Amino acid sequence: MKIGILFGAKSFEHEISVVSAIALKKILNSQIVYIFCDYNRDFYLIPTEGINSKQFSSGAYKKEKKLELKQGGFYQKTFAGQKLVSLDCVLNLIHGGDGEDGKIASLLDFFHVPYIGPRVEASVLSYNKLYTKMYAKELGVKVLPYEVIHKNTERKLTNISFPCIIKPSRLGSSIGVSIVKTSEELDYALDVAFEFDNQVLVEPFMAGISEYNLAGCKCENEFVFSIVEEPQKSEILDFDKKYLDFSRTQRVFEANLTQEMIYNLQETFKKIYTNLFEGSLIRCDFFVYENEVYLNEINPVPGSMANYLFEDFESVLLKLSKNLPTQQKIICEYRYINSIQAAKGK
């Protein structure tokens, strides 16, 4: 099995993706083909041996072979013409913009490249936290109360009181997130968040709330789940601590939960995953408050694929790669145009 790991791209989380991609080398025994997408969205084939983060920060990757995405896959120029890069399946490991907002999914689908990762609808509904809330509510999954503030509109909270959390709607990895305790802090926190998105979510900050992460996917109509992790945090993970998360390869300890609560989390995960997330391994981050499960967010391309939550991550990935959704068949018939032509006697 040859896995093409696609990483980088035009994203605030570009560096996280680089770290995540390199972390997977330690984990996977399968053959890896590294495809780097730089900030300009040009693709490069990076030799697996010797891959390192400095290669990207220094610009040295530009000496490697440039690739072009066309029907059927990634092509490299050769003396005689071009050659398809051989791989069985791409793993979309681009965090944030491009990777999680639906662009990479669209590209790979459009060019008929098989891939592990969220499809375009799944991307849009999980990348934008407002849409995640809408989607969860539609399915009867609880979410914390929230309100939306848009850039250049009045900065006033109507339903949420302090302390509260300010989050850009469309970013992961805690970028631009603040806890706000007073109205004086609100303005600054909004300035920070609006650096990243013109739409911001406000949620109550609930001190006693527990947080649990559960990763999984569906293969052959059966769910494969990771252990449940209780993420370590001070008040909230800051960016640097989250970064560490992305390079994690060591297994973590299971959260201390009742079988009933694990079951509840898994059932909520199933409701969220439905058919929408087919083809992807996602991590759902839940809150538990007074024994009730709330969806916090969906990570459709979790840091280093949440490998550290699985006992045998590689076999899950390989199983998933054999259970990718197929695109709808559409037959080229020109039935309508032909019938009009026939009626006109042409």
Add this chain to the structure above:
Amino acid sequence: MKIGILFGAKSFEHEISVVSAIALKKILNSQIVYIFCDYNRDFYLIPTEGINSKQFSSGAYKKEKKLELKQGGFYQKTFAGQKLVSLDCVLNLIHGGDGEDGKIASLLDFFHVPYIGPRVEASVLSYNKLYTKMYAKELGVKVLPYEVIHKNTERKLTNISFPCIIKPSRLGSSIGVSIVKTSEELDYALDVAFEFDNQVLVEPFMAGISEYNLAGCKCENEFVFSIVEEPQKSEILDFDKKYLDFSRTQRVFEANLTQEMIYNLQETFKKIYTNLFEGSLIRCDFFVYENEVYLNEINPVPGSMANYLFEDFESVLLKLSKNLPTQQKIICEYRYINSIQAAKGK
């Protein structure tokens, strides 16, 4: 102004797009560059003079120049190498799959090609009728009651009674839509709808309901609206009648409505459009029942761009082309990786 009209693609509405594209030739005085995407998703440059529907149904288009989409635009091979197809802006005129589901938006954004059309989030929320309902409800816009039936689950209505309408969640142009009056008819109608999508929406069929269409867009923070049309219909537009709709170039008569109702429709349109649909000219199809406005559906790539609803369609299009949203700037800094390297003394 050189407009690149992008049409065709892998879609059940491929032929509609061909008809729609050719109709625009009659309407626009601007220079048109026709870019055809065939069922295999290969791009071709079609000479504007002599473009006709048979060219596509017969396969004759394959004699034309093949194009490749890369950073900056569409390229054609030349003897010496390759040449960028010169155009100021692409008009996404692909109806249904590819064009309205977010794929084309993603491709054009990824490759930095300016375009008129819905962006990826706008596409996903308007293409899937279930998500449109979620979105409208979130904004406080009324929708008809509905339920969702998935393929391979129990075919039972719980809240909706007969007569009702069965619609595939993800198709336009009335394809796969049926009115069902008895439980005997339900099964057949679901079979038909499931040919096109594995998710189906059921809505009550309300005989006395009025239907109004309103198209528009936002330029320089001001809305430009079309007239309001009351579409002619028997019980419901069937596919053939809808087809005619796509080749329409003649202006229609304005619906006979009070100023107050026109204002209500426009205000509802604004709520829906927000920032989400920036860069696109959309048509919202509304129901009015007992003087209340309900959103039926959003057409983010309406048939022949709803040109027949505007007094001066071309000037609206040109104005819009000068008010396209820009992508967020993301600076390549490698701040985190550099700081780690520095800490390691590398």
